Amino acid sequence: MSKNHEIPLCDLGQVSAGPSGSLLDRLHDGPDGVPVISPPDLTDHHTVDTRRLRRVPAEDRNRLSRFALQAGDILVVRQGALGRLALVEEEHATWFYGSSCLRIRPRREHVLPEYLVSYLSYPPVQRVMLGQSIPGTVPSLNSTILNKLKVTVPPLVRQHAVVEALADVDSRITLQRQMADRLEALRPAIFGELIHTARRT
Known part of the structure; x- marks a missing residue:
């Protein structure tokens, strides 16, 4: 095709x-x-x-x-x-x-x-x-x-290109989610550190 x-x-x-x-x-x-x-x-x-x-x-x-x-x-x-x-x-x-x-x-x-x-x-x-x-x-x-x-249904060559492009997008989304999850987990610690810093000053 x-x-x-x-x-x-x-x-x-x-x-x-x-x-x-x-x-x-x-x-x-x-x-x-x-x-x-x-x-x-x-x-x-x-x-x-x-x-x-x-x-x-x-x-x-x-x-x-x-x-x-x-x-x-x-x-x-x-x-x-x-x-x-x-x-x-x-x-x-x-x-x-x-x-x-x-x-x-x-x-x-x-x-x-x-x-x-x-x-x-x-x-x-x-x-x-x-x-x-x-x-x-x-x-x-x-x-x-x-x-x-x-x-x-495009030709198989085009299908492969579409799949590869979407896989790249998905990997970027996964990285962004992981980064967001890490920041979310760090947020309480950052807040606590800021509070303690404020008290010392």
């Missing part, structure tokens, strides 16, 4: 719903077993927060194998906090995803997972996606809605 194309998501990857609640009937909060990623585990930065993961017993692995994740998969919340999504990293491979998530498995010969997660989190695209959600007490998305979503 030499220019951007508008392509339905169904032609760029496979969209799969999470397991039904009955299949996750042995989900627990203990430290043992296979982690299951749920909507609360998806962060605003499109990553997976592993601190509060729930798990299923290891013997359920075969029974739930079709819901196993691979690096490069994208998880999208389908019920509740719509619009939240995350890119699955290598460390999450073989984990499972919960019933309130949809899994997108990109076809890498057409679209980079990193590009697709950035595209799906782009505010105008989010508005389109959420505008197509199924209304109700708890609005929801389903595989049909996502499959029909049009994606602007």
Whole structure:
């Protein structure tokens, strides 16, 4: 492809719903077993927060194998906090995803997972996606809605350039946040020092 194309998501990857609640009937909060990623585990930065993961017993692995994740998969919340999504990293491979998530498995010969997660989190695209959600007490998305979503797909070379540029921006944001956190932690000490200095003078 030499220019951007508008392509339905169904032609760029496979969209799969999470397991039904009955299949996750042995989900627990203990430290043992296979982690299951749920909507609360998806962060605003499109990553997976592993601190509060729930798990299923290891013997359920075969029974739930079709819901196993691979690096490069994208998880999208389908019920509740719509619009939240995350890119699955290598460390999450073989984990499972919960019933309130949809899994997108990109076809890498057409679209980079990193590009697709950035595209799906782009505010105008989010508005389109959420505008197509199924209304109700708890609005929801389903595989049909996502499959029909049009994606602007530039050539892979351009996708790589976009991903690299965004990665550079993200690294700068991270540095600024770390600096702000350090200053916030130092603030009480600085205030105390200023008070003591004022008393001595």
